[in-house]
Amino acid sequence: MGRERAPTPEWTTHGLGPHAHPWPDDPRLDPELLEHGDTRNVLDRYRYWSMTAIVADLDARRHPFHVAIENWQHDMNIGSIVRSANAFLASEVHIVGRRRWNKRGAMVTDRYQHVRHHETIDDLVAFARDAGLPIVAVDNVPGSVPVDAAPLPHACILLFGQEGPGLSEAALAAADRVIEIRQYGSTRSINASAAAAVVMHEWVRVHAGPGEHPHAPAADADSA
Numbered sequence: 746m747g748r749e750r751a752p753t754p755e756w757t758t759h760g761l762g763p764h765a766h767p768w769p770d771d772p773r774l775d776p777e778l779l780e781h782g783d784t785r786n787v788l789d790r791y792r793y794w795s796m797t798a799i800v801a802d803l804d805a806r807r808h809p810f811h812v813a814i815e816n817w818q819h820d821m822n823i824g825s826i827v828r829s830a831n832a833f834l835a836s837e838v839h840i841v842g843r844r845r846w847n848k849r850g851a852m853v854t855d856r857y858q859h860v861r862h863h864e865t866i867d868d869l870v871a872f873a874r875d876a877g878l879p880i881v882a883v884d885n886v887p888g889s890v891p892v893d894a895a896p897l898p899h900a901c902i903l904l905f906g907q908e909g910p911g912l913s914e915a916a917l918a919a920a921d922r923v924i925e926i927r928q929y930g931s932t933r934s935i936n937a938s939a940a941a942a943v944v945m946h947e948w949v950r951v952h953a954g955p956g957e958h959p960h961a962p963a964a965d966a967d968s969a
């Protein structure tokens with residue numbers, strides 16, 4: 746007789762309910778989640794995984810682009826930018842200026858994303874030089890080149906400005922390249938987090954392979 750298989754757990758409207766016994770023998774799984782169910786906003790293949798195990802899995806395959814955003818006036822876009830950085834699997838998010846930012850738009854994705862703070866643009870530049878990363882400033886200022894006109898660098902920092910003023914003079918001066926997203930309407934600009942999503946998507950379009958799908962089953966679906 747074969748080994749007894751754990752009954753398949755029940756899918757809820759958003760995730761999985763409690764896991765029936767016996768529980769799979771997998772150190773990545775979190776007993777609390779197995780006990781009470783897992784309704785987190787994560788890919789199906791991460792169901793019941795501990796946050797530490799998910800972060801370790803992401804760390805092993807992060808893309809070499811970083812995202813930076815200036816935060817001199819409590820920019821409300823940072824949460825959504827962190828969420829997009831998680832979706833497109835950025836190495837890190839850098840916040841330049843004020844340390845505090847509104848986490849609501851991140852929808853908890855900040856727990857899976859490395860976020861680093863820099864007091865000034867000079868501090869970001871020092872980090873970039875140490876890491877050998879070119880800074881690609883993103884803003885529609887005179888002299889900007891369309892984002893699709895040339896491939897984005899493989900390893901780089903994509904630097905975004907805040908609502909209202911856009912990128913600071915210091916940020917533009919620190920950039921190795923300044924790019925913009927083509928526009929056609931009457932508005933001067935799009936929302937900074939929308940701009941970040943467009944440019945991150947351009948990076949993955951050029952450099953990354955097929956993406957993850959939220960409903961793809963785990964490779965070892967029998968056990969989790």
Ligand SMILES: C[S@@+](CC[C@H](N)C(=O)[O-])C[C@H]1O[C@@H](n2cnc3c(N)ncnc32)[C@H](O)[C@@H]1O
Pocket residue numbers: 883884885886904905906907908909910911912924925926927928933934935936937938940941
């Ligand atoms: C409100 S916009 C900045 C203002 C803009 N420079 C102006 O002249 O009105 C805020 C940020 O969103 C990003 N952004 C918005 N629209 C963009 C576009 N078309 N191309 C590149 N970046 C854009 C940039 O990072 C910018 O610093």
